[in-house]
Amino acid sequence: MYKSAMPQLQPSQTAENLVTVTFAASLQRHIPCQPQNTGVATLREVLKTALVAAPDLSHYVFDDQGNIRKHVAVFINRDMLQNRADLTQRLNAGDQVLVVQALTGG
Amino acid sequence: MTSLLVGSRKGLFVLESNAITAHHFQGEPVTQVLVNPHNQSWLVALNLGHFGVKLHKSTDQGKTWAALAAPAFPAKPAAGDADFDHFKDDPIPWNVELVWSLTAGGADEPNTLWAGCMPAGLFKSTDGGQSWALNMPLWREPRRQLWMGGGNDFPGIHSVLLDPRDSQHLTLGISCGGVWQTFNGGDTWSLTAKGMKSDYTPPDMEEDENSQDPHCVVSCASAPDVLWAQHHCGIYHSTDGGKLWQQITTPISSDFPSVFGFAVAVDPTNPQRAWFAPAVKDQFRYPVDGKFVVTRTDDGGKTFQAFGKGLPQSHAYDLVYRHGLVVAPNGRDLAMASTTGSLWTSSDSGETWLAVSQNLPPVAVVKFI
Numbered sequence: 001m002y003k004s005a006m007p008q009l010q011p012s013q014t015a016e017n018l019v020t021v022t023f024a025a026s027l028q029r030h031i032p033c034q035p036q037n038t039g040v041a042t043l044r045e046v047l048k049t050a051l052v053a054a055p056d057l058s059h060y061v062f063d064d065q066g067n068i069r070k071h072v073a074v075f076i077n078r079d080m081l082q083n084r085a086d087l088t089q090r091l092n093a094g095d096q097v098l099v100v101q102a103l104t105g106g
Numbered sequence: 107m108t109s110l111l112v113g114s115r116k117g118l119f120v121l122e123s124n125a126i127t128a129h130h131f132q133g134e135p136v137t138q139v140l141v142n143p144h145n146q147s148w149l150v151a152l153n154l155g156h157f158g159v160k161l162h163k164s165t166d167q168g169k170t171w172a173a174l175a176a177p178a179f180p181a182k183p184a185a186g187d188a189d190f191d192h193f194k195d196d197p198i199p200w201n202v203e204l205v206w207s208l209t210a211g212g213a214d215e216p217n218t219l220w221a222g223c224m225p226a227g228l229f230k231s232t233d234g235g236q237s238w239a240l241n242m243p244l245w246r247e248p249r250r251q252l253w254m255g256g257g258n259d260f261p262g263i264h265s266v267l268l269d270p271r272d273s274q275h276l277t278l279g280i281s282c283g284g285v286w287q288t289f290n291g292g293d294t295w296s297l298t299a300k301g302m303k304s305d306y307t308p309p310d311m312e313e314d315e316n317s318q319d320p321h322c323v324v325s326c327a328s329a330p331d332v333l334w335a336q337h338h339c340g341i342y343h344s345t346d347g348g349k350l351w352q353q354i355t356t357p358i359s360s361d362f363p364s365v366f367g368f369a370v371a372v373d374p375t376n377p378q379r380a381w382f383a384p385a386v387k388d389q390f391r392y393p394v395d396g397k398f399v400v401t402r403t404d405d406g407g408k409t410f411q412a413f414g415k416g417l418p419q420s421h422a423y424d425l426v427y428r429h430g431l432v433v434a435p436n437g438r439d440l441a442m443a444s445t446t447g448s449l450w451t452s453s454d455s456g457e458t459w460l461a462v463s464q465n466l467p468p469v470a471v472v473k474f475i
Contacts, residue, residue, distance in 0.1 A: 026156070027157070059178070060157040060158065063201045064178040064202060065160065065179070065182060069157065069158060070158035101156045
């Protein structure tokens with residue numbers, strides 16, 4: 001389904017020119033996963049690369065159609081992702097991606 | 107008393123001799139449980155809400171659990187795909203939101219599992235739940251897109267009955283989509299809800315088989331052609347494998363307080379005997395006059411008796427969901443649990459009940475181990 005080549009971390013890369021992906025405690029309660037550093041790429045590629053460290057976590061983040069689940073929120077730095085199906089935006093070096101449980105309901 | 111698995115809004119409870127002995131998946135909503143008759147493993151379906159549906163399996167009576175793949179829809183065909191035109195107007199999201207039914211394959215297919223889901227996809231695993239595939243013939247069925255969600259957002263498959271004589275014969279109960287059957291392992295499907303009537307459709311559609319809402323469908327283990335259905339609009343009985351459904355017309359009385367309910371259980375040893383947990387219809391959905399009874403017929407639905415001994419007889423607001431009333435293979439032991447967290451057992455064919463707990467979370471499913 002995802003035909004794009006996954007970005008590979010090159011030896012010359014440092015944390016400053018990487019994207020960091022952090023999964024919130026509410027997700028790690030089910031599947032532990034430490035913060036992951038990935039190369040600069042689209043949001044979808046960054047998330048897929050980060051989830052290589054915890055493949056079982058993918059089904060917690062993505063729905064059957066490969067979109068971000070409707071009750072999962074993804075922040076890129078301070079901006080919350082608005083379109084769950086469009087993960088094509090290219091991230092920048094130093095970006096912080098946070099995957100959290102969306103606060104819904106009362 | 108046989109041991110029980112109780113799937114609740116806040117986890118899975120194990121009961122032995124009417125006492126809770128273990129609590130698994132604490133805090134997580136359990137939507138279905140299967141005790142696999144071929145290997146005695148336990149399969150538990152969770153709905154984690156934010157994080158989707160999950161399946162877990164234990165082969166050592168809950169000492170350890172392993173995550174399995176959950177049923178999931180394939181990618182919806184996009185423009186340019188061969189199936190795009192067929193599905194482009196499908197209003198139903200291709201995302202499993204609930205595993206509503208889990209059924210083991212027959213003795214000749216011990217690694218097969220069937221999962222009925224909401225939205226109403228039927229999934230099959232041939233490797234004990236390691237992977238699942240959507241049954242495309244049913245999903246492609248044009249009448250599928252006319253099914254309704256009833257009280258839920260989407261239609262769902264809550265009853266998957268495997269014919270013990272023929273593993274290729276499955277019967278599905280769908281809310282709201284009638285009763286469907288296959289005799290070739292799911293390659294082709296037939297709508298078999300003739301005789302059922304709805305009162306929530308335009309009058310000239312009341313007998314439309316595809317609009318029927320059987321809340322729960324069960325078959326008799328020793329006489330699989332005898333089916334019982336607790337329908338949204340009454341109780342139905344079939345003696346010919348669902349070719350024709352006959353509505354129970356017993357007059358309302360203290361022994362038959364309502365035709366409405368969700369649950370039905372049939373005696374595995376006697377197709378004439380079945381149990382129900384009646385409630386006031388629609389906006390009330392609690393026992394008639396707050397008096398909770400279980401009704402039983404011993405003559406194929408001609409007459410009913412109500413049994414309330416051991417059950418709350420005033421200000422009871424318990425509702426028994428469709429998988430919340432079960433009978434053991436011996437036909438005498440029953441277990442029943444409600445939306446208000448009560449759990450009862452009976453060892454005399456439902457005539458008297460023992461309150462095991464009145465403080466559980468809302469219960470979705472009860473199974474004998």
